[in-house]
Amino acid sequence: MGLPVAMPKGREAAAPHDLPAPYLLFLGDVTEAGFAKTAFGLRDWAADRCIGEHALPAATVTTGLRRLTPREAAEAGARAMLIGVANQGGVIPPAWMPELIAAIDAGLDLIAGMHTRLSDIAPLREAAERRGTRLHDVRVPPPGLPVATGRRRSGRRLLTVGTDCALGKKYTALAIARGLSARGIDATFRASGQTGIMIAGAGIAMDAVVADFAAGAAELLSPDAAPDHLDVIEGQGSLFHPAYAGVSLALLHGSQPDMVVVCHQPGRDRVLGAPGFAVPPIEAVIEQTIMLGRLTNPDIRCVGISLNTDGLSPQDVERVTAETGERLHLPAADPMRGGPSFERLLDACRG
Amino acid sequence: MGLPVAMPKGREAAAPHDLPAPYLLFLGDVTEAGFAKTAFGLRDWAADRCIGEHALPAATVTTGLRRLTPREAAEAGARAMLIGVANQGGVIPPAWMPELIAAIDAGLDLIAGMHTRLSDIAPLREAAERRGTRLHDVRVPPPGLPVATGRRRSGRRLLTVGTDCALGKKYTALAIARGLSARGIDATFRASGQTGIMIAGAGIAMDAVVADFAAGAAELLSPDAAPDHLDVIEGQGSLFHPAYAGVSLALLHGSQPDMVVVCHQPGRDRVLGAPGFAVPPIEAVIEQTIMLGRLTNPDIRCVGISLNTDGLSPQDVERVTAETGERLHLPAADPMRGGPSFERLLDACRG
Structure with a gap:
């Protein structure tokens, strides 16, 4: 505070997130619709960005989109699997891990908005590096954000x-x-x-x-x-x-x-x-x-x-x-x- | 946003920073008083927390406190060396490094408030680990901060x-x-x-x-x-x-x-x-x-x-x-x- 510009010099103002679509919606093992609000929101508001859904056998909630494995989704043009469920504590349950790895192995990026960062989970990070796919933590702000100027913008x-x-x-x-x-x-x-x-x-x-x-x-x-x-x-x-x-x-x-x-x-x-x-x-x-x-x-x-x-x-x-x-x-x-x-x-x- | 408590469960609310004193004020190679505002502020407002100053030969600014090497300061009871100067860009110049390492070797913690974190500088981190001293980045908030409740507090x-x-x-x-x-x-x-x-x-x-x-x-x-x-x-x-x-x-x-x-x-x-x-x-x-x-x-x-x-x-x-x-x-x-x-x-x- 107090400095007009408080970022180290030489850093570029960042672009906001830019997520690869279409998505395969991952529902985990969700059994309560309330925890799948993200998936429903995507189905309702970004239908053109959603290619299907994927869930564990234990899941009882569905978006009604066609069911695809990560590999089938990738073949159909999906570019990412998106975690469309929240769970208590905001962490990735162990049961999800094989599916997330399978998505990476199929060439899909992963997208999540949980408190736990995908990029902090070593097996996911290593799998993505190996396969050349990316992990998108949408809660993480882009680097190099500027201090506001108050300048009026056009539009x-x-x-x-x-x-x-x-x-x-x-x-x-x-x-x-x-x-x-x-x-x-x-x-x-x-x-x-x-x-x-x-x-x-x-x-x-x-x-x-x-x-x-x-x-x-x-x-x-x-x-x-x-x-x-x-x-x-x-x-x-x-x-x-x-x-x-x-x-x-x-x-x-x-x-x-x-x-x-x-x-x-x-x-x-x-x-x-x-x-x-x-x-x-x-x-x-x-x-x-x-x-x-x-x-x-x-x-x-x-x-x-x-x-x-x-x-x-x-x-x-x-x-x-x-x-x-x-x-x-x-x-x-x-x-x-x-x-x-x-x-x-x-x-x-x-x- | 939208969740009343947005931190992962099980994290404790943190205590604010608690810095070890007295400090040895480090002035680097400062030649403009404006860049030593922090050191002057400490001299004026926390005299009981300041034991002396230490500067490189090139420095021309002084707080008027007695000059001590890190080792002399440690022997006189100092617990930390505090970087009391800002420099353009907010980074640690190479010329400062031997002095910072010397302070660690003398058993002093380091305290800084720059954008560059002490703990991100490998030689400092390694020296502090080896000597068993700590690096205090006062700009870094304590972990596990709570969401506000609005509850009225006493006092x-x-x-x-x-x-x-x-x-x-x-x-x-x-x-x-x-x-x-x-x-x-x-x-x-x-x-x-x-x-x-x-x-x-x-x-x-x-x-x-x-x-x-x-x-x-x-x-x-x-x-x-x-x-x-x-x-x-x-x-x-x-x-x-x-x-x-x-x-x-x-x-x-x-x-x-x-x-x-x-x-x-x-x-x-x-x-x-x-x-x-x-x-x-x-x-x-x-x-x-x-x-x-x-x-x-x-x-x-x-x-x-x-x-x-x-x-x-x-x-x-x-x-x-x-x-x-x-x-x-x-x-x-x-x-x-x-x-x-x-x-x-x-x-x-x-x-």
Whole structure:
């Protein structure tokens, strides 16, 4: 801190991850769908990057994609096997190892987003070196990240922010990017977390960046672009979360968004992981985001609200969506449900 | 992000650095006083931790402390040689190596705060292993940092914040802690940057912590304490700096201060390292700090202003100090100059 540029001289600013596709999704021995969220996310949002799935005999969860061995997948054009399951503790169980080695031997790269790094596991590292394939730890930030400059970049940007963590900022950004692209608008999803990176095939895991370079990483994530190009940036954390607000602020400042969409889950009233903290009202998140975001983009504005209505009845969805939109005078919709309300949200996101 | 606790299970929360003293200050071959700021800071603020200085023949800068070889220092009770100079590029010049090895051979630990890690330099690592001494890289955060919980801790806390980087937050905190201690108040300086850590002998370099754990590191830095104990915490960055605001916010949230002192340098109008950004008015820093700090401590308040009047004439110091205090209805002083205005600031910091 205190030095304008705190990296050793001579290091080049790095490019975000660039993952080889298509992927073979590895499901391990998963028996609970909740642990396979990554695989489902890839199936739903990056179908063109997924060639099939591979699981141990003990697995009972499936993505519905065709089942291929690593060798069959490689012959069908796969370039990597991606670990699409989380397990408790974030480590690689011994039972997975033969399958991971088999994938490497078939010429596939491995991709993972766990706390345990693939490259820290000697047998995998040695197998990959021997076979000439690569291990991609998407949580690991690229080397040589720059300190942020605050320089305004060309092109347009939209950032999803939230009233809390883990309530739909990634899927909202994906749905907006997909919806606008379908309308012929030049929009790119920019991933700031590990699942998003796997879906997009590129990005930076903001939560793993050293604090001094967090805003710099965010600047790198949405580079200069054509004037009418729109980057739709996946948000992280919440400005009201006692653990993660710093990450959210660095991402806000580095993203310098022209537009934000606030994501909220009706009915959630306590902050995830910090139950002594109330989830703030959407109004407070709008106000604080605009106030803080003005530092790097004085034109920042909130263009809509994304509601995570998972588990609500259709009547309740309609009611809460209408009420929220009327109260805030902004388009509100659950992007996962689509429909006319989401089309109005997309109208607003065109900028 | 999104997981309440994002560290592998079974890892213990770490203690901040705990450095062995007294130190022999190593000045290398420094010929410009500006590069020896660390050594001067240690002489001025941690005299009881400094036993002498050691320099190469080419050096022309001195701290005025007695000159000792590493062996003489070890015999006089030194426990470590501390690299008290920065050099361009943040690397260890070859000319320093024989002296560093000599210090290890004399049984001294080495302490440094450069980007280059001592422990990454094979000859030093091997010498230290052979001799049984340790290498302390104070920029390296302790392992196993926790995610912040936001839980209120016992004891009282004061945080120095700034209108910009590098304008006196560390020395303000040191002066307040020293001044209150001299009055018999139970106050502890808590270091959040490398020079502060060397002075205090403990602390965490906030700028080097991975973003997700930054607020957690700040919580660890000022642990539960007796009800009337005061931690005086060294601030970092600025909420208005486009690169570092995230670090500042994480430190604010994790510190949960009861009191803040805003540090400002009259006449500085452009943000350090980001000349496109104006230094904000003190009023804006007070307002934003209080608003954001309320998340983890609803009782946060600003108790005074610290002015860095370096280079001003005595008349200008008096004028700007009086004007600032009157305008803000708060005690204002330059802690480096002491005097009645600083005594009034100390009165306010008792809480």
